[in-house]
Amino acid sequence: MELTVNGSTHRVDVEPDTPLLWVLRDTLGMTGTKYGCGVAQCGACTVLIDGQATRSCVTTVDSVAGLAITTIEAIDQDPEGRKVVEAWVANQVPQCGYCQSGQVMAATALLKQTPQPTEDDIAGAMVNLCRCGTYNAISAAVRQAAQA
Numbered sequence: 001m002e003l004t005v006n007g008s009t010h011r012v013d014v015e016p017d018t019p020l021l022w023v024l025r026d027t028l029g030m031t032g033t034k035y036g037c038g039v040a041q042c043g044a045c046t047v048l049i050d051g052q053a054t055r056s057c058v059t060t061v062d063s064v065a066g067l068a069i070t071t072i073e074a075i076d077q078d079p080e081g082r083k084v085v086e087a088w089v090a091n092q093v094p095q096c097g098y099c100q101s102g103q104v105m106a107a108t109a110l111l112k113q114t115p116q117p118t119e120d121d122i123a124g125a126m127v128n129l130c131r132c133g134t135y136n137a138i139s140a141a142v143r144q145a146a147q148a
């Protein structure tokens, strides 16, 4: 099947029910999207599907054929994504970093849908887990990105 990832078309020969995360990492070599739990609980695997934050570990690859898939590798080509990354750097959000690509994708999706999010909007959207506890820095960076 054909996948559109970061604006490029990729032809992949995989079983239709293969998780998108596996295809991104193992077939296409895009390892910026992380595997955490594999059961839609942590958000480390978050990518954008037509601009919506989506957990790629539980998304079958056939369900996203023909849709626009965006990963962390191309997030700075997205206007909201670039603001998010700049705010992440300015606030020195990452600690170990493992969850952070998913966090950036979630924040980018939030700002696409709600350019001026309230605290409740941020709390409702930024639900990915961070074992390092960077939640306060994440909230501050999302607020800064919204103001940029």
Ligand code: FES
Pocket (backbone or CB within 6 Å): 034, 035, 036, 037, 038, 039, 040, 041, 042, 043, 044, 045, 046, 055, 056, 057, 058
């Ligand atoms: S790896 Fe997908 S939600 Fe945890």
Ligand code: FES
Pocket (backbone or CB within 6 Å): 094, 095, 096, 097, 098, 099, 100, 129, 130, 131, 132, 133, 134
């Ligand atoms: S920065 Fe370490 S898990 Fe989030």
